[in-house]
Amino acid sequence: AVETGSPLLGFFAAAVGGAVLSLLFAFLTQITLANQVASGLALTLFGLGFSALLGQRYVGIKPPRLPEVNFGPLHDIPVLGPVLFSHDIILYLGLALVVAVWAGLKFTRAGLVLRAVGESHDAAHALGYKVVRIRTLAIMFGGACAGLGGAYISLIRVPQWTEGMTAGVGWIALALVVFASWKPWRLLLGAYLFGGITQLQLNLQGAGVAIPVEYLAMSPYVITILVLVVLSADKNAAPASLGRTFHASN
Template sequence: MDFSALNPVSLMVSLMIAATPVLLAAVGELVVEKSGVLNLGVEGMMIIGAIAGFAISVETSNPWIGMLAAMVAGAVLALIFGFITQFLLSNQVATGLALTLFGLGMAALLGQSYTGMKPPSTPHLDIPVLSDLPVVGPILFSHDPMIYMSIALVAGVWYFLNRTRGGLILRAVGENHDAAHSLGYNVVMIRMGAIAFGGACAGLGGAYLSLVRVPQWTEGMTAGAGWIALAIVVFASWKPWRLILGAYLFGGVTILQLNLQALGIGISAAYLSMTPYLITIIVMVIMSADRRRASINAPASLGRIFNASH
């Protein structure tokens, strides 16, 4: 077995690209769940972001405007979910699933005239000297800016949740909405804000998929990435930094198994190809093995309907 053909640098670069859509969607969903809302519509918001980002990028020839549009589109879709669950008090699980269906169908409709088009390319960072450094250059200094932004976003979310008053209020709403309400916080509006943020992040993750990772629009192209994002939030036990670990682990195993197959390693491809999912499940089992710890980490009001008149 010749492992010298495995280039760790290019593996690292590929895994970051594979992990970023999931990471973006997961960090948004984490904030939503921290506010006590379970939005299972991540897949739908991602695919809407993918087509909105793609369409607007093609029309304006500017990938950044496209990504902005993807965030808006994801947020708008999320606000529909927010309106139905927060004001009409519908079941969050059912509404989230419906949102996924709606998003997939809507994206297919919107995307009809965009199949087979080429999006404007997203420029990569090219810092003189730094980008040319061996090993460190390609891994740290020559990505497209979205990869840095996704990590900065995780850092920002961590800071917001743990170091600011706003974050404390958001967590209070998620832990005990009745108590937060009695203290005078507007539970519904805080949750609407979190839901919109989650939608924007999922939309951005989708746009990354259609503009950078695959560069094309195809119906149903998220192919389950939204569900992986949901799993990674649980995997990370609602801690922002662990999202990076989860997403990169998932992306890393995905990329590594493809490369090992191309190398012709003697492990059956069937086993290699299930490893990303297997590892996700194993880690989730380990994380939730200690029931008390797991239940402490989950926001106490997660998925419960809040009714101010009670």
């Protein structure tokens, strides 16, 4: 994005990079049948080091801004206008992506097949579906979305690149999925809860509230997890084949 002057190209590159790295995870877990938790942790550590290596030349450099989204008179609506119609295009694309994924999983044949593979890969294989291929494509889609999230942090939220700037937000994304019981709308609520508390603690720090900075910094993580634990009453929402390796000979 810095070299081309196009932040949208930066987002595209991040999505491709995330998909490629997730393809390595798919190879380890779906082809070599390695432990998924260990493989994910190893790739996380690899990604931290690899991003630090690639990002050295971009430390402190401000990326180009995204073009403004013009909503016309909608932006001038009292109260609601600034809240709903004053954000960057990536935020609205993210909301649209949540709706598209939910609708795809619920109403399309491809979504039904994906859910079937997640629920019982043996039954899906018996019906003739290519379980490993379907899982690999799903993993690559998740990796691409993770890449977009990382690009959003460095291109819009900060906006600049520094080593370790994600500050564990990726683990919060994982916690959101688990504690939201795999329900898209609850997941979206948890994400906005975390984002809202994060912004609130930054505002409190700026206002000089007499609370130690360390407590304010940890509050988004603690409060989000506590609330989602309370909400996650559905214990059977996780796909039955989650974390289980598959081999056609099983």
